[in-house]
Amino acid sequence: MIQDIFPHRLFNEFLPKTQPNPSDIIICLQGNTIMIGGSPGNMIFPKRDDFSVGLECRYLFSLDESRIFIAVKDEIDTLPGFCYMSLKEIRQKMKKPLSYMYVAYTAWHLAEWYRDNHFCGRCENETHISEKERAMICPKCGNIIYPRIVPAVIVGVINGDKILMTKYANRNLDEVASCKFAHDKSSSNFFLFFRSLRQPIILPVKEIFHYAISPKYTLSTLGMVKSQNPAP
């Protein structure tokens, strides 16, 4: 899976005042494409030092010691040795290192969120970036917009002909749901599987097997894992 980057680690703390050093990675967007260099199997991103002009950058996250920023302005001129590619082209042509594939997808998710929420969906006023957390705030109506998270792992815990269901805490809802956990951009699906079982209940399981998974890693991804015969 694209998010299985161990032993690399993602650090997604919100650090709005962080500015890039010469060796930090800059993600540049042009429409639905990202500026990429290197060769197939050995892709690279531009570094701050590669740009001779001033750039307004926004800190996104870090991969190990590498800090990742996005150029606030779109349509940055292509640097020598680089070109703009879509995520699909990057996945099919460049492929590795896998940790950089993960950087491309994760940066794209955040960049798309910033771009899509430039205006408030309630009152259409221009939003601004929160100084306290990763959020966009509408100064007119107070709407706070957070990056979307979606269920990444759905677990079916089966005992004979019964399946374990859960209910949301502190919500006046009659509906029940299977165990699931939303992705937070820092965990593998394998880890989420176990966390999804230990958050609603502490439940030992055995005979864990994979059931189905979405073929792509996007905001709408729904992975599914299923286990059966929980230990007594």
Ligand SMILES: [Zn+2]
């Ligand atoms: Zn508003």
